[in-house]
Amino acid sequence: MSIVDEILKRLGIRPRNFGELNDRITREAQPARLKPATQPAQQTTEDIQVTDEYKKVLELLEANYPIKY
Secondary structure, eight states: OOHHHHHHHHHTOOOOOHHHHHHHHHHHOOOOOOOOOSSOOOOOOTTOOOOHHHHHHHHHHHTTOOOOO
């Protein structure tokens, strides 16, 4: 036993087990409660620009064109 361990023993301080600390913290912790939104956020698509390339890809996918990754 090291001198530090002996001093801690005489002072009545026992070394902590990290698993024990983790268990105690998770037992005592309360899960955060989410407040429901008062009104859902309005989402607009006005600022989204659809490119010609994207439209062409959609056309090919709808036509069951084979896709290679």
